[in-house]
Amino acid sequence: MTGKPNIILIITDQQRVDTINALGAPWMKTPVLDKLAREGAAFTNCYVTSPVCVGSRASLFMGQYPHATGVFTNFHPWEPTWVKSLADAGYHCVNIGKMHINPYDAKGGFHQRFFVENKDRPLFLDEHPRALYDEWDKALHARKLEKPSRYTRHAADPEGYQRALGAFPWHLDEDMHSDMFIGDHAVWWLKERRSEAPLFLQIGFPGPHPPYDPLPRYLEMYQDVDIPVPEVTAEELAAQPRSQGQLRNNMIRNNYDSVSWTDQPSREDLLRIRRHYAANVTMIDDKVGEILKTLDEKGYLDNALVIFTSDHGDALGDHGHIQKWTMYDSSVKVPLILWSKNGVVPRSSPALVQLMDVAPTILEAAGLTPPKAFEAKSLWPILNGDVTDIRQEVWSELARDHIQTGAEYMVMRRDTKWKVVYYLGEDQGELYDLESDPGELRNLWTSPDHRDLRDSLVHEVLVWQLRGAIASRQQVTPKPQQPMLI
Template sequence: MSTAGLPNIILIMTDQQRADTIAAMGAHWMQTPHLDRLVQEGTAFEHCVVTSPVCVGARAGLFTGKYPHGCQVFSNFQPWQPTWVSSLANAGYHCMSIGKMHINPYDALGGFHQRLPMENKDRPLFLEERDRAFYDEWDKALRARKLEKPTRYTRFRDDPEGFQRALGVFPWALDDDMHPDHFIGDTACWWIGDRKNTDPLFLQIGFPGPHPPYDPTPEALARYEGVAMPPALESVGGPESLPAAQQRLRENMCRMEIDSIAWRTDATPAEIDNLRRHYAANVTMIDEQVGRIMAALDARGYLDNALVIFTSDHADALGDYGHIQKWTMYDTVVQVPLVVWSRNLPVRQQKLPDLVQLFDVAPTILEAAGLPVPPDFEARSLWPRLKDDKAAPVRDVVYSELARDHIQTGSEFIIMRRCTQWKLVMYLDDDFGELYDLTADPGETRNLWDDDAHRTLRERLQRETMTWYLRGTLQAGRKPGRKPQGALRA
């Protein structure tokens, strides 16, 4: 098969990055010049919603083109294998992954020719698990430098109360170049510069940040000194106005110290502001590495014919509604950045208010490579909107799904339906859920589930959601195939 003219495809992913973290997308408090450039020169989607608000569920969906009910991956510990990466490899692409994929097992190739994996920043190697511990590329580099890996057990080793007060905020104390996000940027630039530019390239780069712990270098943090962060959103009526599963989640986060966060529901506005400045600094560090990677790709000629996609797997509540991290269906958790850039392919310069889903990236990549989209994909290509701002949006409704795991223990299954105006969240084992009017209440602060004036609407949305779910479960794998259209060119 001839590979002449096939575009290089670069997929850059962060972990747990909110949609409101790019200055050019309206986040005036952020410093993101390199991401701003991608936004200004490409297409940026303002409402990209993940198919699951946890790492593996969202990533499995992206690399299979299916919702969790379609690929049967609901939690962070279920094994999965990408399918469409192998299609690129079979078509002549050299497929390389650097950094975080969060595939299970951690070192699975997943269709790539080669991987240099790095997993969560805070992944302690428990003494009782040393016989089966996974040492990634960062672990090896730290060991080579004789540096102790920072974990929840090494920070504040002699000051347990300090750890409890920190809320997951730990300014980086080792060599700057050994910060995990710097490490991924350095590794990617080294690999790009060292490779012979022959076969078309599919390069996936996975940054571990800004996933907690919130650990920017002092230099990056200094850039946000005195910068006011947006205050945390609060639900009208407090936690009692929300489903019991959310209250259980907050309890678990306070008790379990996930990802080095000893969460407290009584965190003060000043503490939340400090946490958010550390998070913002983490994003700025990644932005700098994105700039370095783009420069390295350009220097080797990869960007002359390339599709570059920047996104994240899910976001972070950062104190909104009394929550931290993910596992909820608020927009601050399920919406992520999605920016598509190309120098030569027909990608318009535009910001689109469309509702799209993270896994829509999958058929978009395959069509760029001139490959057919598998008939069982539930994802939809973004190319109609990338090429033509007059084309109809690819979706008018988006969904997200979440099952019970060791952290979200309050509900067996949660499903969200969102359109432009209404968001419905259903809990399998609870007659009480969530309903928000996003036009009147974009911050999702007033739950209308039990509001008599909205009862008929709620029941209709419930029926539509269950019909969608059942139809999708029954029809997965039965959709008619699509013919390849040939590689996209300028």
């Protein structure tokens, strides 16, 4: 083993920030993530650059905001830019699970990819241009099992499908659940590996992205657990921009990811969905524990940086919404934990950071200088205790796609007190006082008392956009330096 640290990056899909017991969610059962959070550095205000999978992941693996990457929706083609730099520096780079590269099977700078994509997606090329059989599809076929999907579930029980709202306990072999499959695959691969090269291992769990489909034994763990659910008022819905109403209607009319949404879910409906979702997270927590145990037994953790995060959140009924595509914290705020045996001082940081800030943090840990074109900022100044924050505000962007059809483009600016969401070419928007209204329930966009503040913040958004438009996109190959001591 060389002096370079092993780097393990674990990314879940669509995991809210309030899903880890040790970080303020007492209803959650997450002993492994709790341990990482207590012993490592937990960033409690980490924001994604876009509330959709591909836009967020492209920023993370390219180090720039969507306006610079050009990746705004789940259909834009993209590949990582800095993984190859790790490979060129001597790292063995491997991806197991979901990364959402487009095309799905692109190498993306990795030496090996065992890719698994969304749990519920079309499979046939004449039905969907990106359809492809992945490692999980092949395993299910080898077992002669039919993968559950929106099509099979609806055909079997149309009325039950509508009532389920995306929550379906897993009924096939336990090890054929996508999150179990990826966790087991990672453990198997690690046990088989013989290389002495430093390892960059990216593991992508498809959950807790819908369908919310935990194993029954995990769902039983939450049978009587009281999980907070929102109370959405007519006043709150009336104050939302028109495009949000269009998004809700799209979710009701269609059944994206096996979720057949409803305009007024009951408290019991929301509690059932959230129990399924929480059980999905606990399943992943168990698998992360098995992966870490294997890494430790193989000696990888003696010199390693482990990072756990997610690509965006899930409304789960907050503000009348399901899934993502909005700029509420439940959609754009994610967990971020960095842990190592001997190099990360245990701390909980409330600093505003962006998920893409993980990129220069990894490169510097590997002894590489991040590209000058990066808009991402290294977390090491905070981790080392040199500063308390690296950003005064965070940003997120979203463009129109086949699901969010209302807004041509929206951008969020958030600081420690105010959040503004600007909708291009529209007279409506969002403004929240996060100190007095952390739940983002009172939209102050039309408040006469806040008009000057709103206009000032919108001006900042427009200036930020113009500066981004003229900024150089030239990529600079990372240059070797001394590896960060972990």
